[in-house]
Amino acid sequence: MNENTIKLYDENAYSTEFTARVISCEKIEGENGQYKAVFDRTLFFPEEGGQTPDRGVVYLLSEQDIERLKTAGTSESADAFTQGENDINVLDVQIKSDIIYHYLDKELEEGSTILGKIDFSHRFSNMQQHSGEHIFSGIVNSKFGYDNVGFHLSDSIVTMDYSGQLSPEELADVELQVNRAIYENREIRAYYPSPEELADIDYRSKKELTGAVRIVEVDGYDVCACCAPHVKRTGEIGILKIVGFQNYKGGTRVSILCGKRALEFLSGEHNMIQELAGELSTSGDNIPNIVHKQQEEIATLKRSLSEAGEKLLNIEADKVPEDVRNVCLLADKDSDPNVIRRVVNRLVSEREGYCGIFFGDDESGYRFIIGCPDGLNSNDVLTQLRKSFQVRGGGKPAMVQGSIEGATSDNIMETFGQLG
The missing domain is CATH 3.30.980.10 (Threonyl-trna Synthetase; Chain A, domain 2)
Structure with a gap:
């Protein structure tokens, strides 16, 4: 059974290199080319206490490397033993029952000696x-x-x-x-x-x-x-x-x-503010005022656009002959749903049949609001549309709303023309 791993990071959190003996190293089943190793001691802090583990590499030391280290003491760094292809990456570090497990991308021989180096910038x-x-x-x-x-x-x-x-x-x-x-x-x-x-x-x-x-x-x-x-x-x-x-x-x-x-x-925040200030031709501290003013202007334009859209829809509604029982109108895809609903309500109050407005286009599909007077059920229109097209939505008998895909404006008009 492995003994508890000596936690070198407890002794000095600023150390970056250490040597250790490999207690065990085994291949991880199901993980392609990964190994789980235990050292007698380590500087690698494991995932513990809500914190991510250390990163770094270990190097397998030869007998000559070990003698060099004994002779040089602490004056020779891990870089002197780095040979690229011999680097062993530490992919993860975990702890269980005070034994620290290092997950590696290469195998180590039990009893061998390693030199470890942590990524101190990350630490x-x-x-x-x-x-x-x-x-x-x-x-x-x-x-x-x-x-x-x-x-x-x-x-x-x-x-x-x-x-x-x-x-x-x-x-x-x-x-x-x-x-x-x-x-x-x-x-x-x-x-x-x-x-x-x-x-x-x-x-x-x-x-x-x-x-x-x-x-x-x-x-x-x-x-x-x-x-x-x-x-x-x-x-x-x-x-x-x-x-x-x-x-x-x-x-x-x-x-x-x-x-x-x-x-x-x-x-990053400063750079973003400076970029916005340049785009708005103002100082950084004045950006909120500029944005607030623009939001008010946009809201005003939206109201004006909505009012204009409602006038146009009412003009189109007025063009429909009075003897037409079921009314279907088409509108721009960016129309205000509140405007659509108001015009549908107006049509329902004036007509005896189903009244619907479809706003969108043939390519991306349409949204719709359909209403009817007492005695009819708007869901019946959805039933007819679903026979040929992909329809989502629903509602109460007096009014339904939703979307339709795969139907052209001509298809929609034809379906409305077939309603009783």
């Missing part, structure tokens, strides 16, 4: 996000008494679920306090207290913990049980920005970004 980004989340959750807990009941740190976003409602103003205030803590460059300490020491520590945790408990303490802001790597000082987080929030299961879900991810997000 450090996760450290920034996770440390920022701790400060945010610590402030929410101390200020409002809400618990962090859900946490997810992916490669694109960080989300936290809190047990109570937070208003936009309250969230803005928390964001400001978190960034103040970042500017203060407070110490962040990760350690394993003894059971006696742990009993006297007031710390946050999502669940009851047994065994050794790792505590991450942000000076003056938070004390929380956590298994993940963190930055040493809050200043390394750089910045925290809330990028979204919503009510969620009676509480609040908050999305944040920290460090480089936050910078990239804000740069």
